[in-house]
Amino acid sequence: MTHELHASAAPELDRTAHPAFEAAYQAARKSLAEGGIPIGAALARDGVVIASGHNERVQNADPIAHGEMSALRAAGRQNSYRDTTLYTTLAPCAMCAGTIVQFKIPRVVVGEARTFDGELELLRTRGVEVVVLDDQRSVDMMRTFQSDNPELWAEDIAEEIVE
């Protein structure tokens, strides 16, 4: 693989630096393949993925199962999250941001905040370190999904579509 071949590709270095982000992205792809909302997340401790999950609104009719919430549910009971990092393909909403604050997760790595700006300021105000990768694959995946499924996307973020 030469540099030339990847000159216009998504930032390979960022993904290499955040291998757990790949687990989040693959969870999002899995959800998309199932007909669900393509947002995924992974919880990691010391660089090792503890659990991953994806949005389950469509699959399980579960409105609280955003990607971040599903990953935290899959991780089960933890004595502490102070040594963990949460990876997610999309900027966390108020539910997921509140959960990160409540669980005292110190660091969140976000795939992108272009298709949904989320609550990054709430996180930062509460002392959470936020890293935004601006991953082009994640942007493209959400843009296509939002364009193809405007009502489902609106439902997931509790917005009402104005005709």
Add this chain to the structure above:
Amino acid sequence: MTHELHASAAPELDRTAHPAFEAAYQAARKSLAEGGIPIGAALARDGVVIASGHNERVQNADPIAHGEMSALRAAGRQNSYRDTTLYTTLAPCAMCAGTIVQFKIPRVVVGEARTFDGELELLRTRGVEVVVLDDQRSVDMMRTFQSDNPELWAEDIAEEIVE
């Protein structure tokens, strides 16, 4: 039932005025009977309970299943929450408060905020109406539980016990 018999009881009028709160309280009692954390919630629309739920950390090893979250999960997918009220026995934590904000639930009725002060200011700052009943039964239930199960309570609110 005479007034005299209830002179020192919990405020009967408040509970009569909020019948859906009783569903939240009974969900908390059910959790306690199962060996779980006694916090319950109910979602109501036009005074009718849509769903109720309780904390499921112990029962299902589910750290995101606070009472409010369980009730919202049980309610399933909703087009809108703008005409709903969420009832809960205990002041919502940051996770549950963030969820209320995200779902645009306009009103929350809280059993008590004495044993855990929660994030009532976050709710109010984001435009959510908060009513605190100061229900003595809820206070007594939580005080007993916190006293008997300090480690489990600390885990549920992601606090660390300092010996």
